[in-house]
């Protein structure tokens with residue numbers, strides 16, 4: 001079984017993915033960490049030294065490699081992964097996809113403290129974050145909505161989100 005967690009930066013994909021994997025006795029893979037291990041560079045360094053287009057190419061390559069493997073896992077992808085090339089089509093063909101929805105407010109509060117490791121928001125001031133996230137979500141939501149399941153995460157604990165995911169998984 002392959003489960004792919006989709007959602008904006010700081011939507012809780014990694015925290016939820018780790019618990020879901022533990023409870024389902026599956027491996028947990030974070031796509032960004034997988035790319036970093038392959039490239040032997042952090043995500044901010046890849047963006048700085050090679051640029052975003054190079055990152056998107058590596059991201060698509062690594063996603064395809066994982067999805068085409070025989071392994072079972074819970075995979076947390078980056079916030080931008082579903083929005084490029086045929087990534088979303090590939091995810092829905094080879095895995096079960098779950099979109100973790102969170103409000104602009106929730107994402108904003110979390111991103112204020114987690115900006116440094118995320119090159120797309122690192123230079124956005126805290127005051128400008130809500131507008132940036134709002135616009136970005138407007139562009140990205142149509143891709144996220146192609147997921148086979150959508151789960152509202154605001155106001156729920158990680159354990160509650162995991163049990164909801166287990167309920168919808170087939």
Ligand code: S3P
Pocket residue numbers: 007008009010032043077078079080081117118119120
């Ligand atoms: C990105 C999200 C990041 C990472 C990269 C680009 C994006 O992953 O892939 O910085 O385009 O939204 P997280 O969603 O895990 O922060």
